[in-house]
Structures are given as structure tokens and as C-alpha cells.
Amino acid sequence: MASGKEIRTQIGSIKNTQKITSAMEMVAASKMRKAQDRMAATRPYSDKIYNVIQHLAFAHPEYKHPYLQDREETKRVGYIIVSSDRGLCGGLNNNLFKTVLRDIRAKSDKGMEVDVCTIGQKASSFFRRLPVNLVSQTAQLGDAPRAHDLIGTVKVMLDAYNEGRIDSLYLVFNEFVNTMTQEDKILRLLPAKPEKPSEELSHHWDYIYEPDAKDVLDDLLVRYIESQVYQGVVENIACEQASRMIAMKNATDNAGDLIDDLQLVYNKARQAAITQEISEIVAGAAAV
Amino acid sequence: MAMTIHVDIVSAEQEIFSGLAAAVFASAVEGEVGIYPRHTPMLTKLKPGEVRVLKDNGEEEQFYVSSGMLEVQPHVVTVLADTALRAADVDEAAALQAKQDAEKALHDKTDKRDFAEAQRELVEALAQLRAIERARKGKGR
Numbered sequence: 160m161a162s163g164k165e166i167r168t169q170i171g172s173i174k175n176t177q178k179i180t181s182a183m184e185m186v187a188a189s190k191m192r193k194a195q196d197r198m199a200a201t202r203p204y205s206d207k208i209y210n211v212i213q214h215l216a217f218a219h220p221e222y223k224h225p226y227l228q229d230r231e232e233t234k235r236v237g238y239i240i241v242s243s244d245r246g247l248c249g250g251l252n253n254n255l256f257k258t259v260l261r262d263i264r265a266k267s268d269k270g271m272e273v274d275v276c277t278i279g280q281k282a283s284s285f286f287r288r289l290p291v292n293l294v295s296q297t298a299q300l301g302d303a304p305r306a307h308d309l310i311g312t313v314k315v316m317l318d319a320y321n322e323g324r325i326d327s328l329y330l331v332f333n334e335f336v337n338t339m340t341q342e343d344k345i346l347r348l349l350p351a352k353p354e355k356p357s358e359e360l361s362h363h364w365d366y367i368y369e370p371d372a373k374d375v376l377d378d379l380l381v382r383y384i385e386s387q388v389y390q391g392v393v394e395n396i397a398c399e400q401a402s403r404m405i406a407m408k409n410a411t412d413n414a415g416d417l418i419d420d421l422q423l424v425y426n427k428a429r430q431a432a433i434t435q436e437i438s439e440i441v442a443g444a445a446a447v
Numbered sequence: 448m449a450m451t452i453h454v455d456i457v458s459a460e461q462e463i464f465s466g467l468a469a470a471v472f473a474s475a476v477e478g479e480v481g482i483y484p485r486h487t488p489m490l491t492k493l494k495p496g497e498v499r500v501l502k503d504n505g506e507e508e509q510f511y512v513s514s515g516m517l518e519v520q521p522h523v524v525t526v527l528a529d530t531a532l533r534a535a536d537v538d539e540a541a542a543l544q545a546k547q548d549a550e551k552a553l554h555d556k557t558d559k560r561d562f563a564e565a566q567r568e569l570v571e572a573l574a575q576l577r578a579i580e581r582a583r584k585g586k587g588r
Contacts, residue, residue, distance in 0.1 A: 314545075369477045
């Protein structure tokens, strides 16, 4: 059995770890609240631009934008994968990567090739090791990413789509359901397909485009894609913090359990030592 | 009561204005536009400049936008403001940067501010100055 001093040092070191994890838990909790606020702040834009795209689908423009049309054949697909920059957030990133890999495998079984673009340090170091075509990456966006930090990454994929190097584009990120639940999500960005028809817009009409339809639609759809990606990134940050908070809470609890167990072992060892000493003294006295 | 339209001004990072207005004025790429209720549907790009909202109580609010899009439906006006000024060359530079990052994943990131970015900042600053000047004149009246 380990001696008393050894166990005491061990308990001390676990206590230190526990202090760190509980501090990290509190930091993550406060960051999560901020990330949630940010998520709420960015939602109006993505809602509004989504509305405009919906309206657009029921206008009758003479110019059909390629982003809104399905291609006949899909030979190559692109993924924009959003991950966190840092680890210690439970299985968040790994679960997401597993889902993506499953999807990628299903696509490549059908003979499609895959281009990958990563946002976040973890995704880039994960996909760098894999035999996939990594075309662009962004990392270290921080806790409050700006929308224009993403323009470059998105443009690489949009250019690829424009030039026919990819035929559809997917966004992969964690969706924030609530603090306990984050869901990995694969969302199709291109070709964009608006869903529900609305009655008030069903009559024949069209916008006045200034300067012209192609110019305006180009800009609008690029912004639409960017806003979707940005929303994904912001949500992923909220997920990261929530997941880290839970992971650190578990770690703190586990450390507590470990300390309790060790304390018990320590007490037993101490008691055994005392008992032994007494019996030695008694034996000694009897011998005299 | 006069006719009103619902106006939403949003940027990618936050909601800037939402409410009823009698009219909206914005600087579109083809020139200044004034939108009154029941305007025909329109979709246009905006220049860096100000968006003025004339509220139904006669007050006027000004917002500065660095380019964006304006959508007009008969009863709703939506301004999708960009947070950064967009120009083809700036976008190109950003795209190039993202590609290079992928190629040299381990390469340290030296911050190079190129000409395009400086120009972008200049145009933005000028437009901001103009908006401030206007606001000042308005107060002096």
C-alpha cells in the first residue's frame, strides 16, 4: 500500500487540476452566454436575406442565376467544415468529423470527388492528414469573428462552383439546440433551393434591378452564402463553449470522486500505520 | 395617418434599425433613391454612404452603411448592409489569402496590408466623413 505522504501529494495534484477545470468551466459558461447573444444578433440578417431569396424565387426574372439551378450531373462536391480552434470541448469536433467522413465516403462511393475547405484549427489539422483535397482554410477567428474574415474562404469555394470544379456545396457545422445538446448538421448551400411558396407573391411580377439583374443577383447570392456560413461559424462557437462547459463540469466532478476515493485510501493507510505502531508498542511492553 | 412602410436595416453582425417609416432615402449605385410606401419591387446595390429614414412623426434617422443591398417590396424595405466595403480586388485578395493559408498550413502569418485594403479603408473613411458632415449641417439648421 502506498504510503501516506505519496497519497497526500496525489490528492494535492488532483485538487490543483480540479481548480483549473472548474475555472475553465466558469469561463466557458460566461463565454457561452456572450456567444449566444452574438448568435441572436446575427440572426436578423440571415433571416432577412433568406426572405429576400424566397421572394426572388417567386419573381420571374428573365435571367436565371446558376446558383439557383441544379446541375445535371454532380461529379465533385465541396464541403465547408466549421470547427473550433481549441480542444478540450468534449467530443464536439470529433463527432462532427465522423459525420462528415461518413458523408464523404457515401459520396465517393457514388464516384464523386470531394474538395474540402476548413474553418478552425481543429478541422484543418484533422483534414490535412487525410487524403482529401484541402483547397482553403481559415483559423484563429477568435470568439467574436467578423463577417469579412470569412469572405476569402467562401470565395474560393464559390469560384470553384462558378468554374464548374464543384457541382454542389455543403456547409458542415454544429447547430446550437440548447446548452446540453449540439447537433452536427450538413446543410446544402449550392444550388440554393427555396422551399415554401407564398400566396401573396404568386402572381406574375419581377423586381426592377439596378444596375442589372446579373450584377445584383451575383452580389445578393454571394452575400446569402456568406451569411449562412457566418451564422454557422457563430453557432459553432456557442456550441464549442457549451460543450466545453459540460466537459469541464464532468472533469471537475470526476476529480471530486477521485479525491474522495483517495482520501478513503489515505485514511485507511493512516489507521493501519497507527494500529501497527500500537501493536508494536504493546508487543514490546509484553517482551519486557 | 400617412401611409407607412416597414423598414429593416440589418448588417451581418447586428440589427441596426427596425420600424415604420414614411420614407427611406439611400444612395444606390445608380444614384440617390427615395422610397415611399407602395413602391414597385426593386433590388439594387448600395454605395458607401448614408441611409436616411424619415419616420412617420417627422423625425429623421441617419445610418451609415458601407455598401450593401436594398430590397423593396410594396410594404417592406430591407437594407442588407455590409460590414466591410466590398470590391472585386479585395475579395480576390482575401480568397488568395485563404488559399495560401491552406498551402502553407504551417507557415506563420505575417500581416501584409496591401494596396487594395488601404484603398478600401480610404473610400470608407471618406464616405463616413461625408455622412458626419451632413449630420452636422442638419443640426446647424
